Amino acid sequence: MSREDTSKEIIHSHKKCPECGNIELNWDKDKGEIICRACGLVVDDKLVDFGQEWRDFDEDSQKMRRTGAPLRYIEFDQGLSTAVGNKQDIYALKGKNKSKFNRLRIWQNRVSTSIERNLKMSMSELKRISSLLKLSSAVEEEGARLYTMAVQKNLVRGRAMEAVVAGSLYAACRRFELPRSLDEFAEAISMERKDVGRTYRFVARELDLKILPSNPLDYLPKFISALKLDAEAQSLAADLIEKTQKLALTSGRTPNGIAAAAVYTATMILGVKRTQRNVADVAGITEVTIRNRYKEMEKALGLKQRLFDVKKRIKKESIKKKKLKDKKKKDLNRRMRVFE
DNA sequence: AAGACGAAAGTGGTTGA
């Protein structure tokens, strides 16, 4: 039932995400999937299944475990509901039997409670959103599970079904440490962010989900690839974030703001500068927030001197380059004159 | 002209009485 124990680890392989080029991939052993940490794309899903072997050739037949296919929440009835066929069935029934099966069918329909009807509707919505945001099937499944729990606890009544679906999926993303913003979900179901956020918090509280505040580090791969920066920038930014966290400058601040500022600072230090506007757009925050975080980092980590040195070096290099260029030009001119 | 900077006013969410 629980997904807490999902064995999941980050791998650095020769593989790259074809979507964004990110090299940090999550390996979900249970699902046999490799998922991009940045964009959530399923890079590979035909891996060896590490799950329970359903046959057992051991002599001790007590160990025999044959459990059938895993339940899938995304299929609204988990493939378990019963349908009593109607008269178009191959086996035409007569007289007593016919009325008996008619009765059965009616009862079956009555047993199909509002929960099932609700799930039928909402799971297609869930699939739509998750494919729109390119979520992996593992996340989708987790979202479906959470939503099913929400329905069973009667949390949906009085709320927009889409919002609860989006909230569940968002919660699933948080659990998988996938950086998807509330804005993206709000966009997908054309609602306001605050509505999605409120529903998410409600669902998370009622289901007693312990979801850690998202870590700025989770956003890094996404930002780095969106800004076309390299691994060096990423590790430097990660370094900055960790140092900032140690100085307790991160509490209360939005994690993507911290990640954005770290990325911006890293580009400054490495001399591959991106503008505040660029970074802000990618992170979905304003320049002002980046500035504030950046200033704090600069102060707390004592980066002023370092940044100054970088600036000086870049200036020096550009002067050098210019000189070289001028020299080449001069040489060219001289040679031209010789020809005349 | 573009980018960085900082001040000031406004917004939405949290907290605590």
Add this chain to the structure above:
DNA sequence: TCAACAACTTTCGTCTT
């Protein structure tokens, strides 16, 4: 339920490159 509050956004004028 209301006010106080911190974080963030919007807007805008100024400075720097």
